[in-house]
Amino acid sequence: MKQIETKFNVRYSETDQMKIVHHSNYAIWFEAGRSDFLKSSGISVSDIEDEGILLPLYEMNCQFKKPAKFEDEILVLTGLKGLSCARVIFTYKVYQVNTNVLLATGETMHAWTNKFLEPVNAKKKIPEVYDILSLTLKSEF
Amino acid sequence: MKQIETKFNVRYSETDQMKIVHHSNYAIWFEAGRSDFLKSSGISVSDIEDEGILLPLYEMNCQFKKPAKFEDEILVLTGLKGLSCARVIFTYKVYQVNTNVLLATGETMHAWTNKFLEPVNAKKKIPEVYDILSLTLKSEF
Amino acid sequence: MKQIETKFNVRYSETDQMKIVHHSNYAIWFEAGRSDFLKSSGISVSDIEDEGILLPLYEMNCQFKKPAKFEDEILVLTGLKGLSCARVIFTYKVYQVNTNVLLATGETMHAWTNKFLEPVNAKKKIPEVYDILSLTLKSEF
C-alpha cells in the first residue's frame, strides 16, 4: 500500500494542561498528511477547489494510543483506503519519530461535492484526478 | 437519558476556505459539552485534576451531516453513554439552533488515569465522582 | 465610549502545558468580541462579505497581564477606536468575570478590502455600514 510520509515537530500551542498534545490536533495532522499524499500524486487541493470541487469530511475516527508531547518529532503515514465516484477514504498512522512508537491511528471519509457542498460525480467532473487516485489505489495490491 | 445543553456562536477563526467550520473544531465543541455535562453534575474537571486524576481520550468518532457556518448559533447535546472503573464514554449531538438541523454526532471514549497517564481505578480513587456519574447513568433508563 | 460585552467559558483546548490559556487564543477572543460589537450595531459580517467586502487585519497588539485558566468565565469588552474610508480600529479588554481582574488588553487594525484583498472605500461601497459605525464612533464622546 502506497503510504506517504509527513514529518513535523509538535508545536507548543498544540499542548494542553495535561502536558500532552490536545486530541483535536490529530484531525489537523491527518489533514497535513492527506495534503502531502495528494501532492505526491501530483494533485493540488487548491487546483481542485479552483475547479469548484470540494472534498469535505462526512466521518472521521481516531484511536489515541500514546500521548504526543511538546518537542516530539512526529511522522504521519497516510494511505488511500477507498475511492468511488462519490467518496474517498484515507487512513493514517501517527508515530513518534525518535522511538518509532505508534501514537495514533485514524480514518477520514470524504465526499466529492461542488462548492455548494452538493454531491458530484468525481469520475465525470475531475476525471484526471479520479484516474490518478484510482491507479494509486489499485497499485496498492 | 440525561442530556446537557451547551450553546455558543460559531467563531470566524473556526471557518476554513470551504466557508464552513473546519472539522477539527467538533472535537473542541464536544469537549465544551463534556465540561458542561460534568459541571451540571457538580463535577469540576479542575478539581479532579488537582487530585491527580486525568481523563484523556483513547478514541473518538464524528459523523458530519451538515456544515456549520459563521454566525450560526450552535447547540451541543451531551450525554453519558458508559462508565466503568477504567473508562467513560460520552455521546454528542450538534444542532444549528435556528433551524434545529442536526449538524453532527459523535462519541468520545476516555480512560481514567493518573498524571503520568497510567490507568487508575476511578471507583477507588475518586469514589464521589464515580458515584455521581454512576447514578447519572442509571437515571437515564 | 460604547462597549459591547461578550461572555464565554475558557475551553480545555485553549490551555497549554503552562496550565494557562495559550496566548494565540486572545486574537480569537478579540474576534468574538468584534463580531458581537458589529452585530449589536445591526451589522452582519456575513452580509458584508456577501457584498464582496472583507475586513482583514493589518496589525494587532496584545498586552497579557494575568493568565486565564480553564473553567474561568471570560468577559471581553469591545470598543470602536477609529474609522476611516480605508480603515477600522477596535480595542479590547479581557476580564475574568468572577474576580473582575483585567487579564489582557489589545487592539486590532483592519483594512476595508474587496475579495481580492485590494483596498476599497467603505464610505462608497457600503455606505449604510460606514454610517452606522461613524455614528457609533461619534456617540462615544
Added chain:
Amino acid sequence: MKQIETKFNVRYSETDQMKIVHHSNYAIWFEAGRSDFLKSSGISVSDIEDEGILLPLYEMNCQFKKPAKFEDEILVLTGLKGLSCARVIFTYKVYQVNTNVLLATGETMHAWTNKFLEPVNAKKKIPEVYDILSLTLKSEF
C-alpha cells in the same frame, strides 16, 4: 544579527473563509520559530520547564503585510532582540518561500517566571541558559 530559519507548509485548517490564513496562526508560527531559535542555541524549552522556569508572554504585536494562503511554503526568521534578568524579546519575519515576499513581522515579549507565573531572575535561576542567550545577543553586533 543571528536569525534562525523555520520552514513549514500552510495547513488547510489554518485558513478561514476569506481564503487566507487566519491571523491568530501567526502567534503560533512565531512560537515555532522561537522554539527553533532556542533549540539551535542548545536550549530545550522542555528542560527549562522541568527546572520550574516558564517564559510566558506579556506582550505581542504583529504587522500583517500580505496574506498567506493554503499550500504556501512559509519561512519564519526568528531573532533575539533583547534580554535581561527578567525579560526576553524576540522578533520575527514571515516570508512566502516561493516569492520571497514578506508576509508579516512581529515581536513577542516574555517574562522569566516560576511555575506559579511569579517573576524570577533568570541570571540566577538558569545561568547557563542566560549566558547562552546573552552571548547570542552580543554576537549580533
